[in-house]
Amino acid sequence: MAASPPSPSYVLVALLLVLSRFAAPSSAAVPRMLSLVKTKPLVLTYHKGQLLKGNVTVNLLWYGRFSRAQLSVIADFFRSLGGPARPPPSVASWWSTTAAYAGGPANVVFGRQLVDSKYSLGKSLKNQDIVNLASRLARAKASGGNSINFVLTSSDVGVEGFCMSRCGSHGWSTTAPGGKGAKFAYAWVGNPGKQCPGQCAWPFYQPIYGPQIPPLVAPNGDIGVDGMVISLATVLAGTVTNPFDKGYFQGPDDAPLEAVSACTGIFGKGAFPGYPGVVLVDKTTGASYNAIGLGGRKYLLPAMWDPKTSTCKTPV
Numbered sequence: 001m002a003a004s005p006p007s008p009s010y011v012l013v014a015l016l017l018v019l020s021r022f023a024a025p026s027s028a029a030v031p032r033m034l035s036l037v038k039t040k041p042l043v044l045t046y047h048k049g050q051l052l053k054g055n056v057t058v059n060l061l062w063y064g065r066f067s068r069a070q071l072s073v074i075a076d077f078f079r080s081l082g083g084p085a086r087p088p089p090s091v092a093s094w095w096s097t098t099a100a101y102a103g104g105p106a107n108v109v110f111g112r113q114l115v116d117s118k119y120s121l122g123k124s125l126k127n128q129d130i131v132n133l134a135s136r137l138a139r140a141k142a143s144g145g146n147s148i149n150f151v152l153t154s155s156d157v158g159v160e161g162f163c164m165s166r167c168g169s170h171g172w173s174t175t176a177p178g179g180k181g182a183k184f185a186y187a188w189v190g191n192p193g194k195q196c197p198g199q200c201a202w203p204f205y206q207p208i209y210g211p212q213i214p215p216l217v218a219p220n221g222d223i224g225v226d227g228m229v230i231s232l233a234t235v236l237a238g239t240v241t242n243p244f245d246k247g248y249f250q251g252p253d254d255a256p257l258e259a260v261s262a263c264t265g266i267f268g269k270g271a272f273p274g275y276p277g278v279v280l281v282d283k284t285t286g287a288s289y290n291a292i293g294l295g296g297r298k299y300l301l302p303a304m305w306d307p308k309t310s311t312c313k314t315p316v
Contacts, residue, residue, distance in 0.1 A: 041310035042250075042262060046102055049246020052185065053103035056240060057111040057147035059137045063125075064154025065117055070191075073220045073297070074152065077229050080293030081108040081236075089280070089315040091293040091301065094233075098240055098259070100307045101248060106240045111147065112137065124158045131173050134186035138175045148185045148239050150232075155191040155224055163196030168231035170239040185243040187235040193224020201227030203267070203276040203288075203300075211274030216288035219298040226300065233301050234260040248307075259305050263312035266303035271314075276300075280316060290315040 058078050062071070080091035087093065099105040114136060121129045130151050137149040148170075153159055161169075168189035175181035192200030198208040203216045204223040218226035238258035241248045249256030267290055268277025279290045279300065289298035303312035 042305060042312065043310055044248045044250050044257070044259070044262060044305055044307075046248050047246045047253075049242075050244055051101065051103050051106075051247050052146055052148070052240045052243050053106050054146060055109050056106045057109045058150060058236070059111040059113070059147060060150045060152060061114045061116060061133055061137055062152050062154075063116045063121075063133060064119060064123075064157045066152075066154055066191075069220075070222065070225045073222065073225050074228065074232065075110070075113075076294055076297050077232065077299060078108060078110050080297070080299075082110070086292075089291050091291045091299060094291050094301050094304065094315045097304045097306055097313055098237060101241050101259075108236075119157070123156060125153065126160045130159065130169075130188045131171070131186065134184070134188075135173065135175060138182070138184045145182065145184075148187055148236070148243075151186065151188045152228070153188070153190040155194040157190065158195070159188065159190050162190050163192065163199050167192060167196075167200035167227070168235045170235045170243075172244050183244070185239050187232075187239050189228050189231045189235060191224045192227050193222070197223055197227065200231065207274065213275055216276065216279070216300070217286045219282070219287040219289040219300055221285075221287070229299055230302055237304055248305075260302050262305050263303040266312050266314060267300055268314050268316055271303075277314065278316075 060075075060078075077091065081095045082092070084092075095108065096105070116133070121133070125133075133151045134149040153162075168187065170185065170187035172183060172185045174183050190200070197205035201218075201223045203213075204218040204226055205215050206212060220226050237260045241259045242256065245253045245256075249258050250262060251257050265271060265273060266277060268279040271277030276288075279288045281288055282298065287298065289300050291299045291301045293299055301315055303314045305311075306313040
């Protein structure tokens with residue numbers, strides 16, 4: 001079952017509001033011509049640097065306290081990315097778009113997990129703290145040149161820039177100070193459930209700004225963790241296709257639009273700012289989703305840029 005798009009009256013009102021922005025105060029006396037504008041293809045440039053291809057190991061460090069159900073939702077997402085191909089709409093078919101980038105497929109292998117439930121660095125983390133936590137996995141030899149070390153922070157942990165400018169991020173560092181030692185890729189995502197669901201758990205929560213379309217029902221019943229999955233999908237795709245700042249992106253390398261961040265807010269056909277698009281709806285729970293993982297678990301995943309068509313490709 002697919003979620004219904006906004007009513008025609010809502011779309012008409014939205015269109016009139018958009019058109020009104022183009023009218024100057026004296027527009028009543030000045031006739032204007034309206035015409036359709038052809039959308040230019042979205043292009044991410046390949047900067048000829050290293051990508052993560054072949055078997056890519058994903059290691060996790062859980063920072064703070066997560067319930068068993070929360071651990072399961074996220075771990076199952078990563079496990080659903082690899083293995084044999086499954087027909088769409090599946091998590092694996094969503095991830096298969098990365099095979100169209102240079103170098104071929106990236107097969108995600110679920111690696112090692114570490115738990116820091118005692119908040120060893122406190123509950124207010126700086127960017128360097130994230131790097132230090134990710135390096136624990138590197139020092140534990142859980143990572144190699146073709147792996148990603150994820151730091152996942154619980155809902156009671158603050159992170160520099162979280163909720164204000166980002167919901168997650170990725171980067172790279174080395175296993176020894178001063179840029180020495182082996183290079184490794186890392187990523188971080190926080191649980192926004194208590195701190196900023198309007199910014200980092202949309203479309204499962206009413207947005208702070210923009211159109212106030214009713215939020216969708218989270219597929220796993222946890223807006224914080226289902227929101228995390230969207231951010232995890234975003235930074236995972238960005239890390240694989242631009243791990244060391246010389247991969248695929250548009251714009252400056254210190255603030256790039258990447259594989260998924262270039263398609264922000266798009267989850268189904270017909271999406272526009274404030275409306276996620278037409279997605280599937282579970283007949284029993286009313287939850288919205290667009291991809292199915294292992295064991296039939298449902299997820300809502302963001303669109304990913306497809307190099308073959310230069311468009312944002314959605315799972316459904």
